Amino acid sequence: MSFTLATWNINSVRLREGLVARLLTEESPDILCLQECKSPVEKIPVDGFRALGYEHMIARGQKGYNGVAILSKRPVEEVAAYDYASLGHARHIAGRLEDGTVIHNFYVPAGGDKPDRTINEKFGQKLDYLTAMRDAFHADRPERSILVGDLNIAPREDDVWDHKKMVKVVSHTPVEVEHLGDMQEAGGWVDVTRKDLPEGRLYSWWSYRSPDWDAADKGRRLDHIWATPDIAGAAHGSRILRACRGWQQPSDHAPVFATFDL
Known part of the structure:
Protein backbone atom coordinates (compact mmCIF):
# COMPACT_ATOMS: atom_id res chain seq x y z
CA MET A 1 0.00 0.00 0.00
CA SER A 2 1.25 3.45 -0.88
CA PHE A 3 -0.13 6.67 0.53
CA THR A 4 0.81 10.31 0.95
CA LEU A 5 0.22 11.89 4.32
CA ALA A 6 0.17 15.56 5.30
CA THR A 7 0.06 17.26 8.69
CA TRP A 8 -1.09 20.86 9.18
CA ASN A 9 -1.87 23.09 12.13
CA ILE A 10 -4.82 24.86 10.53
CA ASN A 11 -5.55 27.36 13.33
CA SER A 12 -9.36 26.96 13.05
CA VAL A 13 -10.77 24.45 10.60
CA ARG A 14 -14.04 26.33 10.29
CA LEU A 15 -12.42 29.70 9.63
CA ARG A 16 -10.06 28.13 7.11
CA GLU A 17 -12.31 25.50 5.57
CA GLY A 18 -11.56 26.98 2.15
CA LEU A 19 -7.81 26.59 2.64
CA VAL A 20 -8.23 22.96 3.67
CA ALA A 21 -10.38 22.36 0.59
CA ARG A 22 -7.77 24.05 -1.59
CA LEU A 23 -5.00 21.85 -0.20
CA LEU A 24 -7.09 18.72 -0.66
CA THR A 25 -7.92 19.73 -4.22
CA GLU A 26 -4.47 20.87 -5.34
CA GLU A 27 -2.28 18.36 -3.47
CA SER A 28 -4.70 15.46 -2.90
CA PRO A 29 -2.92 13.71 -0.03
CA ASP A 30 -4.51 10.41 0.90
CA ILE A 31 -4.55 11.45 4.56
CA LEU A 32 -4.56 14.90 6.15
CA CYS A 33 -3.93 15.31 9.87
CA LEU A 34 -5.09 18.64 11.29
CA GLN A 35 -4.27 20.30 14.59
CA GLU A 36 -5.68 23.29 16.44
CA CYS A 37 -9.06 22.76 14.80
CA LYS A 38 -10.73 24.96 17.45
CA SER A 39 -14.08 23.29 16.93
CA PRO A 40 -16.35 20.71 18.51
CA VAL A 41 -16.28 17.59 16.36
CA GLU A 42 -19.91 17.99 15.28
CA LYS A 43 -19.17 21.44 13.83
CA ILE A 44 -16.17 20.43 11.72
CA PRO A 45 -17.30 21.05 8.09
CA VAL A 46 -16.93 17.41 7.13
CA ASP A 47 -19.52 17.46 4.32
CA GLY A 48 -17.34 19.66 2.14
CA PHE A 49 -14.34 17.40 2.71
CA ARG A 50 -16.37 14.29 1.91
CA ALA A 51 -17.39 15.88 -1.38
CA LEU A 52 -13.69 16.01 -2.26
CA GLY A 53 -13.24 12.31 -1.61
CA TYR A 54 -12.32 12.37 2.06
CA GLU A 55 -15.10 10.13 3.27
CA HIS A 56 -13.51 9.18 6.58
CA MET A 57 -12.78 11.32 9.63
CA ILE A 58 -11.84 10.68 13.24
CA ALA A 59 -11.45 13.61 15.59
CA ARG A 60 -11.41 15.07 19.07
CA GLY A 61 -12.50 18.66 19.54
CA GLN A 62 -13.45 21.40 21.93
CA LYS A 63 -14.94 24.83 21.46
CA GLY A 64 -12.43 27.50 20.52
CA TYR A 65 -9.26 25.63 21.50
CA ASN A 66 -7.02 22.72 20.57
CA GLY A 67 -8.64 19.89 18.61
CA VAL A 68 -7.20 17.24 16.26
CA ALA A 69 -8.67 15.46 13.25
CA ILE A 70 -7.62 12.90 10.64
CA LEU A 71 -9.28 13.19 7.22
CA SER A 72 -8.76 10.22 4.95
CA LYS A 73 -9.65 8.83 1.57
CA ARG A 74 -9.01 5.39 3.05
CA PRO A 75 -10.95 3.75 5.87
CA VAL A 76 -9.50 4.64 9.27
CA GLU A 77 -10.61 3.21 12.60
CA GLU A 78 -10.16 5.19 15.81
CA VAL A 79 -7.98 3.26 18.26
CA ALA A 80 -7.07 5.85 20.90
CA ALA A 81 -7.53 9.42 22.08
CA TYR A 82 -5.35 9.93 25.12
CA ASP A 83 -5.44 12.86 27.51
CA TYR A 84 -1.74 12.92 28.27
CA ALA A 85 -0.85 14.65 31.57
CA SER A 86 -4.60 14.82 32.34
CA LEU A 87 -4.96 18.37 31.02
CA GLY A 88 -8.50 17.86 29.77
CA HIS A 89 -7.46 19.05 26.30
CA ALA A 90 -8.30 17.59 22.88
CA ARG A 91 -4.70 17.05 21.75
CA HIS A 92 -4.45 13.47 20.47
CA ILE A 93 -6.25 11.08 18.16
CA ALA A 94 -4.97 7.81 16.74
CA GLY A 95 -6.37 5.75 13.89
CA ARG A 96 -5.59 2.43 12.25
CA LEU A 97 -5.58 1.97 8.49
CA GLU A 98 -6.74 -1.21 6.81
CA ASP A 99 -3.18 -2.55 6.54
CA GLY A 100 -2.66 -2.16 10.29
CA THR A 101 -0.60 1.04 10.20
CA VAL A 102 -1.43 3.29 13.16
CA ILE A 103 -1.30 7.08 12.80
CA HIS A 104 -0.93 9.23 15.91
CA ASN A 105 -1.90 12.88 15.47
CA PHE A 106 -0.66 15.21 18.22
CA TYR A 107 -0.96 18.85 19.19
CA VAL A 108 1.60 19.32 21.97
CA PRO A 109 1.01 22.36 24.23
CA ALA A 110 2.80 25.48 23.03
CA GLY A 111 4.14 26.31 26.49
CA GLY A 112 3.44 30.02 26.87
CA ASP A 113 6.05 32.76 26.74
CA LYS A 114 8.45 32.09 29.64
CA PRO A 115 10.55 28.89 29.70
CA ASP A 116 10.23 28.52 33.47
CA ARG A 117 7.62 26.25 35.01
CA THR A 118 7.87 28.01 38.38
CA ILE A 119 6.33 31.17 36.92
CA ASN A 120 4.58 29.81 33.83
CA GLU A 121 2.05 27.02 34.32
CA LYS A 122 1.76 26.43 30.58
CA PHE A 123 5.45 25.61 30.27
CA GLY A 124 5.10 23.04 33.02
CA GLN A 125 2.10 21.53 31.25
CA LYS A 126 4.14 21.20 28.07
CA LEU A 127 6.96 19.36 29.82
CA ASP A 128 4.51 17.14 31.68
CA TYR A 129 2.73 16.30 28.42
CA LEU A 130 5.99 15.24 26.77
CA THR A 131 6.93 13.21 29.84
CA ALA A 132 3.58 11.43 29.75
CA MET A 133 4.10 10.64 26.05
CA ARG A 134 7.57 9.28 26.87
CA ASP A 135 6.24 7.06 29.61
CA ALA A 136 3.43 5.74 27.41
CA PHE A 137 5.86 4.79 24.64
CA HIS A 138 8.19 3.16 27.18
CA ALA A 139 5.32 1.07 28.50
CA ASP A 140 3.99 0.10 25.05
CA ARG A 141 6.67 0.56 22.40
CA PRO A 142 4.91 1.26 19.10
CA GLU A 143 5.27 -0.78 15.92
CA ARG A 144 4.15 -0.03 12.36
CA SER A 145 3.21 3.46 13.47
CA ILE A 146 3.46 7.05 12.27
CA LEU A 147 3.48 10.05 14.59
CA VAL A 148 2.61 13.45 13.16
CA GLY A 149 1.56 16.85 14.36
CA ASP A 150 2.45 20.20 15.77
CA LEU A 151 4.92 19.15 18.45
CA ASN A 152 5.72 22.81 19.17
CA ILE A 153 9.46 22.15 19.39
CA ALA A 154 12.15 22.84 16.81
CA PRO A 155 14.86 20.43 17.99
CA ARG A 156 17.83 21.05 15.71
CA GLU A 157 19.93 24.18 15.36
CA ASP A 158 18.96 24.37 11.69
CA ASP A 159 15.26 24.03 12.60
CA VAL A 160 15.25 27.69 13.66
CA TRP A 161 16.34 30.86 11.93
CA ASP A 162 18.99 31.73 14.55
CA HIS A 163 20.01 29.15 17.14
CA LYS A 164 21.86 31.58 19.42
CA LYS A 165 18.95 34.00 19.55
CA MET A 166 16.35 31.25 19.94
CA TRP A 189 10.76 7.17 16.40
CA VAL A 190 12.63 8.18 13.24
CA ASP A 191 12.30 11.80 12.09
CA VAL A 192 11.14 11.11 8.54
CA THR A 193 11.46 14.71 7.38
CA ARG A 194 15.10 14.89 8.40
CA LYS A 195 15.76 11.39 7.08
CA ASP A 196 14.73 12.65 3.65
CA LEU A 197 16.08 16.21 4.03
CA PRO A 198 19.08 15.85 6.35
CA GLU A 199 20.85 19.10 5.55
CA GLY A 200 19.92 22.77 5.67
CA ARG A 201 17.38 24.99 7.35
CA LEU A 202 13.78 23.80 7.38
CA TYR A 203 10.80 25.72 8.74
CA SER A 204 7.08 25.00 8.98
CA TRP A 205 5.97 28.01 11.06
CA TRP A 206 6.36 31.77 10.66
CA SER A 207 4.90 34.22 13.18
CA TYR A 208 1.94 36.42 12.34
CA ARG A 209 3.88 39.20 14.09
CA SER A 210 6.32 39.51 11.21
CA PRO A 211 5.07 42.14 8.73
CA ASP A 212 6.85 40.35 5.88
CA TRP A 213 7.25 36.74 6.99
CA ASP A 214 8.59 35.56 3.64
CA ALA A 215 11.40 38.08 3.34
CA ALA A 216 12.33 37.99 7.02
CA ASP A 217 12.15 34.17 7.02
CA LYS A 218 12.40 33.88 10.81
CA GLY A 219 10.88 30.43 10.88
CA ARG A 220 10.86 27.33 13.05
CA ARG A 221 10.25 23.64 12.24
CA LEU A 222 7.51 22.87 14.75
CA ASP A 223 5.56 20.33 12.66
CA HIS A 224 6.84 16.79 12.32
CA ILE A 225 6.34 13.41 10.68
CA TRP A 226 7.98 10.48 12.47
CA ALA A 227 7.75 6.72 11.96
CA THR A 228 8.77 3.59 13.81
CA PRO A 229 11.95 1.91 12.52
CA ASP A 230 10.06 -0.99 10.93
CA ILE A 231 8.43 1.32 8.38
CA ALA A 232 10.63 4.45 8.40
CA GLY A 233 12.61 3.11 5.45
CA ALA A 234 9.43 3.05 3.38
CA ALA A 235 9.02 6.82 3.72
CA HIS A 236 10.17 9.23 1.03
CA GLY A 237 9.28 12.45 -0.73
CA SER A 238 9.22 14.65 2.36
CA ARG A 239 8.49 18.32 1.76
CA ILE A 240 7.08 21.41 3.43
CA LEU A 241 4.56 23.35 1.34
CA ARG A 242 5.77 26.81 2.24
CA ALA A 243 3.49 28.48 -0.32
CA CYS A 244 0.46 27.80 1.89
CA ARG A 245 1.77 30.30 4.44
CA GLY A 246 1.23 32.97 1.78
CA TRP A 247 -2.39 32.11 1.02
CA GLN A 248 -5.09 34.61 1.93
CA GLN A 249 -5.89 34.60 5.67
CA PRO A 250 -3.45 31.75 6.21
CA SER A 251 -2.54 29.61 9.15
CA ASP A 252 0.85 30.54 10.55
CA HIS A 253 1.91 26.94 9.85
CA ALA A 254 2.64 25.26 6.53
CA PRO A 255 1.71 21.62 5.85
CA VAL A 256 4.36 18.92 5.94
CA PHE A 257 4.17 15.91 3.58
CA ALA A 258 5.63 12.42 3.30
CA THR A 259 4.82 9.37 1.18
CA PHE A 260 4.92 5.81 2.51
CA ASP A 261 5.23 2.71 0.31
CA LEU A 262 4.18 -0.12 2.61
Missing part, protein backbone atom coordinates in the same frame (compact mmCIF):
# COMPACT_ATOMS: atom_id res chain seq x y z
CA VAL A 167 17.99 29.06 22.57
CA LYS A 168 16.17 30.87 25.39
CA VAL A 169 12.88 31.12 23.51
CA VAL A 170 10.07 28.64 24.15
CA SER A 171 10.08 25.94 21.43
CA HIS A 172 13.88 25.72 21.18
CA THR A 173 15.17 25.68 24.77
CA PRO A 174 17.48 22.85 25.84
CA VAL A 175 14.99 21.44 28.34
CA GLU A 176 12.27 21.18 25.67
CA VAL A 177 14.64 19.62 23.16
CA GLU A 178 15.74 17.12 25.82
CA HIS A 179 12.14 16.19 26.68
CA LEU A 180 11.31 15.75 23.00
CA GLY A 181 14.41 13.62 22.47
CA ASP A 182 13.57 11.41 25.44
CA MET A 183 10.06 10.88 24.10
CA GLN A 184 11.38 10.15 20.61
CA GLU A 185 13.89 7.64 21.97
CA ALA A 186 11.22 5.92 24.09
CA GLY A 187 9.19 5.16 20.99
CA GLY A 188 12.16 4.53 18.73
